Amino acid sequence: MAYSTYIIKSKIDGSFYIGYSKDPEARLxxxxxxxxxxTAKKKPWxxxxxxxxxxxxxxxxxEKFLKKQKNREFYxxxxxxxx
Numbered sequence: 332m333a334y335s336t337y338i339i340k341s342k343i344d345g346s347f348y349i350g351y352s353k354d355p356e357a358r359l360x361x362x363x364x365x366x367x368x369x370t371a372k373k374k375p376w377x378x379x380x381x382x383x384x385x386x387x388x389x390x391x392x393x394e395k396f397l398k399k400q401k402n403r404e405f406y407x408x409x410x411x412x413x414x
Contacts, residue, residue, distance in 0.1 A: 334390035338380040341373035347406050349397045351390040355381050380410045
């Protein structure tokens with residue numbers, strides 16, 4: 332089963348959130364219906380970017396790499412296809 336690393340963007344303040352999931356669309360729905368936590372405070376969210384991997388381990392590795400960047404411009408270049 333494939334896993335995806337994803338980037339979502341808050342429609343409230345433009346902040347990004349990075350995660351991984353088997354089903355990014357379903358995960359987006361859960362972020363947008365969250366009652367507590369980081370994503371609950373900044374909803375609604377929009378799915379901006381996904382990368383598909385064969386294994387969960389690869390998806391988690393990519394998620395950790397992206398989170399370490401802490402760089403909005405880097406994320407935006409990925410989303411725009413220039414990353």
